[in-house]
Amino acid sequence: MLRYAAQADRAGLPLFTLADHFYAGDRLGPARAVRTFPHLWAYARDLYRLPAFRETTDFDAHCMSLPAERADGVRHRRRPGGPRLEVSNDGCSHCHERCTFEVHDVASVEAKEAGPMTRIAVIVGSTRPTRRTAVAAQWVIEAAGRHPAVKSGEVAVELVDLADFDLPHLDEPAPAAFGVYTHEHTKTWAGTIAGFDGFVFVTPEYNASAPGPLKNAIDYLHAEWAHKAAGFVGHGVHGATRAVEHLRGVLAELKVATVSSQVALNVFTDFAVVDPTQPGEITPGEHQEPTLHELLDDLVLWSESFKGVRETLARQAAATEA
Numbered sequence: 001m002l003r004y005a006a007q008a009d010r011a012g013l014p015l016f017t018l019a020d021h022f023y024a025g026d027r028l029g030p031a032r033a034v035r036t037f038p039h040l041w042a043y044a045r046d047l048y049r050l051p052a053f054r055e056t057t058d059f060d061a062h063c064m065s066l067p068a069e070r071a072d073g074v075r076h077r078r079r080p081g082g083p084r085l086e087v088s089n090d091g092c093s094h095c096h097e098r099c100t101f102e103v104h105d106v107a108s109v110e111a112k113e114a115g116p117m118t119r120i121a122v123i124v125g126s127t128r129p130t131r132r133t134a135v136a137a138q139w140v141i142e143a144a145g146r147h148p149a150v151k152s153g154e155v156a157v158e159l160v161d162l163a164d165f166d167l168p169h170l171d172e173p174a175p176a177a178f179g180v181y182t183h184e185h186t187k188t189w190a191g192t193i194a195g196f197d198g199f200v201f202v203t204p205e206y207n208a209s210a211p212g213p214l215k216n217a218i219d220y221l222h223a224e225w226a227h228k229a230a231g232f233v234g235h236g237v238h239g240a241t242r243a244v245e246h247l248r249g250v251l252a253e254l255k256v257a258t259v260s261s262q263v264a265l266n267v268f269t270d271f272a273v274v275d276p277t278q279p280g281e282i283t284p285g286e287h288q289e290p291t292l293h294e295l296l297d298d299l300v301l302w303s304e305s306f307k308g309v310r311e312t313l314a315r316q317a318a319a320t321e322a
């Protein structure tokens with residue numbers, strides 16, 4: 001804000017400061033600000049999209065920095081969209097001609113705005129060549145696509161297949177809690193997990209626990225899991241309930257909050273398996289998709305809420321460093 005203000009004219013400075021307060025909802029709260037003064041609020045919001053502003057301000061982080069209120073009264077950390085102001089082709093109408101910056105990439109800004117704000121990874125927890133877990137995970141992706149938050153584009157649900165990462169048995173010299181990764185495979189895995197807000201672990205049960213490769217992949221990282229949420233889709237003779245219980249304990253150690261709703265697919269009733277060495281087809285019982293959606297209801301809510309927790313921690317860490 002101050003760096004931007006240094007480039008603004010004298011009349012602009014108090015206006016930008018006022019806009020910042022207004023956008024943050026200091027007086028009214030953002031939801032009420034949108035309802036009460038929609039154009040002033042939208043003006044403040046659009047200031048944050050100017051290229052010079054975006055160089056110094058993390059717009060998305062700012063959007064999430066204060067709780068807003070949804071129409072249903074549930075408090076969450078998503079800034080209301082507010083009205084859309086027109087952008088003229090021959091200049092910047094965002095700032096009513098006050099700024100000296102051109103809006104070069106309105107399209108990409110708008111695409112970003114339209115894009116999903118919460119990313120959920122569906123993690124394929126088995127790496128065997130003929131794994132049934134891949135079939136179960138594909139069903140999760142399809143059934144999740146029918147969840148309202150995913151359908152509306154607010155939430156993205158993406159497949160993360162452990163087999164694609166080819167992680168060896170943990171081979172980093174330092175424990176992941178130190179955050180010092182030396183191998184490319186660790187950095188790739190860390191980069192992938194860091195980008196998600198929540199996880200659905202799709203896991204089989206191996207000898208009354210989770211598969212070794214999944215535990216290994218979890219052990220590889222630390223901060224990338226922390227202060228996020230997770231849910232489970234298990235499959236096995238008893239729906240992999242024992243594997244999931246073990247995973248809950250492991251993830252608690254990594255500060256991952258696990259939702260209680262859980263999908264337990266039974267290999268005899270939720271799959272059609274002719275050859276037990278092959279994955280077969282998934283034939284989920286009618287109750288399974290509603291159960292998955294219940295899981296997602298909590299997972300999405302918690303994943304969004306934890307964004308605020310991570311921001312608070314980041315601010316505290318920055319303040320300690322300063």
Ligand SMILES: Cc1cc2nc3c(=O)[nH]c(=O)nc-3n(C[C@H](O)[C@H](O)[C@H](O)COP(=O)(O)O)c2cc1C
Pocket residue numbers: 126127128130131132133134204205206207208209235236237238239240
């Ligand atoms: C090493 C091993 C141990 C297993 N142990 C159990 C078990 O304890 N409980 C269970 O319900 N199923 C058990 N199963 C059956 C698996 O859950 C089932 O084969 C599942 O489809 C394996 O998932 P995948 O095909 O994705 O690897 C075991 C399978 C393997 C390969």
